[in-house]
Structure formats: structure tokens, C-alpha cells
Amino acid sequence: MxxxxxxxxxxxxxQTGGALTPLPGGGYFTDYVAFDSFKGFPDGTSVSEHPIYTxxxxxxxxxxxxxxxxxxxxxxxxxxxxxxxxxxxxxxxLAAEFKKRSSRASLVCIDCNLxxxxxxxxxxxxxxxxxxxIVYLDDFNTxxxxxxRGPRRAWNEYLNSSRxxxxxxxxxxxxxxxxxxxxxx
Numbered sequence: 796m797x798x799x800x801x802x803x804x805x806x807x808x809x810q811t812g813g814a815l816t817p818l819p820g821g822g823y824f825t826d827y828v829a830f831d832s833f834k835g836f837p838d839g840t841s842v843s844e845h846p847i848y849t850x851x852x853x854x855x856x857x858x859x860x861x862x863x864x865x866x867x868x869x870x871x872x873x874x875x876x877x878x879x880x881x882x883x884x885x886x887x888x889l890a891a892e893f894k895k896r897s898s899r900a901s902l903v904c905i906d907c908n909l910x911x912x913x914x915x916x917x918x919x920x921x922x923x924x925x926x927x928x929i930v931y932l933d934d935f936n937t938x939x940x941x942x943x944r945g946p947r948r949a950w951n952e953y954l955n956s957s958r959x960x961x962x963x964x965x966x967x968x969x970x971x972x973x974x975x976x977x978x979x980x
Contacts (some may be wrong), residue, residue, distance in 0.1 A: 797824075797827070799869070801821075804823070805821050806821055821870075822873070825873065827873055827875070828874075828875045829874065829876050829877070830881065830916070831860070831877075833856050833857045834880075835850070835851040835854030835855075836850055836851060836908070836909065838850045848909065853908075860876070861876075880912075881915035881919070882911065885915055885919035894922075898923055899925045899928075900920060900924055901925075901928050901929070902928065902931070903920050903924070905917070905946075906933035908946070910948050913949035913953075914949040914953070917953040918953065921956075924959055925976065926976055926977060926978050927976065929973050930973065931973040932946055932972055934946045934971070935971055935972040936972070959978070959979060960976075960980060961977060
């Protein structure tokens with residue numbers, strides 16, 4: 796969806812007042828990075844807290860993911876896959892690689908359902924955020940929106956350690972919520 800909207804707006808808006816210029820092939824974003832285990836839910840996490848969260852559930856393999864992008868007409872030229880469970884794949888080596896390229900996130904979309912995964916993803920991406928970026932948490936209201944469980948627990952803990960402030964932006968359906976990154980006051 797993000798890729799489709801990026802392409803749509805660049806094709807219909809051209810250069811924006813924010814000095815964004817469409818790239819060859821369409822879109823404003825230089826890279827799309829998909830972080831996923833591509834194996835479904837892991838063993839040994841809080842999956843027992845929710846009856847449908849079982850090991851291997853909601854698995855989409857790497858090739859299946861790429862085929863889905865192609866089926867929606869997306870180019871894979873600027874797509875990179877980072878495979879592995881977050882506790883392992885979101886490591887210092889990967890952070891150093893992104894820092895070397897001066898990478899900054901414009902949109903962070905986290906859809907991983909589990910407290911542990913949200914905690915790892917939020918902590919790791921903190922140094923790549925920038926003012927005005929959007930952080931979208933797909934599963935924000937799972938676990939009946941309890942503040943001490945699942946994604947909300949991870950978000951509340953993250954807010955205490957983040958170097959950013961966040962302004963609530965849009966609710967998406969019953970479960971998702973997005974925030975705009977702000978400089979810390």
C-alpha cells in the first residue's frame with residue numbers, strides 16, 4: 796500500500812512543496828525495507844497470551860512476499876528484505892550499515908502483533924526516525940487495548956526511552972494507530 800501511494804502521489808503531484816522530487820521509475824522514497832522472519836510467529840514468546848498467535852501462524856515466505864508485490868504492479872528495484880526474527884536481525888551490524896548510508900525513515904509500519912517483536916522493532920528504529928516521520932502500529936489495540944500487554948506495553952516502555960516525542964495522528968480501523976515523530980521537548 797505504501798509503495799502504491801508513493802507512486803500515485805509522485806505521478807500526480809510531481810515535485811512537492813517539501814522539495815520531494817519523483818525518482819526515476821516513480822515514487823519519492825529511495826528504499827523500501829521489509830523486516831520479517833518470513834516464518835510466522837516464533838516459538839517461546841508471548842504467543843500464549845492470545846489464542847490465535849501460535850508458532851508459524853501468519854507465515855508469508857520471502858518469495859511469496861515478492862510475488863505479492865509484483866502482483867500489485869510494484870517494481871522490486873528499491874525493495875530490500877531483511878530476514879529473521881527481530882531479536883536477531885535488528886542488530887548493531889545492520890544499524891551500522893544503515894548509519895553509513897545516513898538512512899532516515901519517513902514511514903515505519905510495524906505489524907508483528909507480539910510484545911517482544913514490537914519492543915525490538917521500536918528500540919532499533921529509534922535512531923533512524925526524523926521529525927515528521929510517521930510510525931504506524933498495526934496491532935495497537937490488540938489484547939483488548941490493555942496498556943500492560945502486547946504492542947501497547949511495548950509502546951509505553953519505548954516512550955520512556957525514546958529520544959523523540961510523538962503526536963497521535965490517525966487511527967486505522969479498530970486496531971491500528973499512527974503517530975507523527977516530533978523533536979523531544
